[in-house]
Amino acid sequence: MRTTHTSFLLAGQTVHCITFDPSTFIEGDLLWLPHHQQLTHAGRKRKADHLAGRIAAFHALNRQAIPAIGNNGEPLWPTGITGSISHSGTQAVAICREKGLAGIDCEAIIDEREAIEIQDGVINPQEAQLLALSSLTFDLAFTLTFSAKESLFKALFPQVQAWMGFDSARIVALNADTLTLTLTRPLPPFAQNQAFTLHWCRLDASVVTLICDE
Numbered sequence: 475m476r477t478t479h480t481s482f483l484l485a486g487q488t489v490h491c492i493t494f495d496p497s498t499f500i501e502g503d504l505l506w507l508p509h510h511q512q513l514t515h516a517g518r519k520r521k522a523d524h525l526a527g528r529i530a531a532f533h534a535l536n537r538q539a540i541p542a543i544g545n546n547g548e549p550l551w552p553t554g555i556t557g558s559i560s561h562s563g564t565q566a567v568a569i570c571r572e573k574g575l576a577g578i579d580c581e582a583i584i585d586e587r588e589a590i591e592i593q594d595g596v597i598n599p600q601e602a603q604l605l606a607l608s609s610l611t612f613d614l615a616f617t618l619t620f621s622a623k624e625s626l627f628k629a630l631f632p633q634v635q636a637w638m639g640f641d642s643a644r645i646v647a648l649n650a651d652t653l654t655l656t657l658t659r660p661l662p663p664f665a666q667n668q669a670f671t672l673h674w675c676r677l678d679a680s681v682v683t684l685i686c687d688e
Contacts, residue, residue, distance in 0.1 A: 485673035496522040530568035577629025589616040
């Protein structure tokens, strides 16, 4: 599969980005993955997305390892490392660090009509009001909120080990480069109302959100 590797800084963290052409994917590309047999029954798109994400993670790990697949589909990072992977469209991103929370998400900006149609499953009325009052367009603000919740849940999962719905966190602040989420219920070891700050940036027609708390 044809890929291009780049990197950029977000919140002081190096984000590794893979731009890929899924039309060039062939089944043999998966043989590079030690766990390729686990993808035998996956669809073509899933295989290409997964491969791109693992290539990004490989670069994040200084080309030393490829994360395996956990029981819940999560990437398994080397001992002493925490990290996160995301893919959207023809881009995949990954980060890793030696300690602390790590969660990243990449989302194509959701157009306003679709955002309005699906908002009840992602935000509550109070969150909708906050987004409407922000200086950002609603489609961008909504996409950032959607993405930030995904990033947060990825970061918390290694410790929480439980599914988290969009109503598990709410957005309480949003500005030009950060946003803040708080938990709406206890997610041991994390407390109800615990706050988390995430950083964000534009990436072509997508957004990237990142949490890297200690």
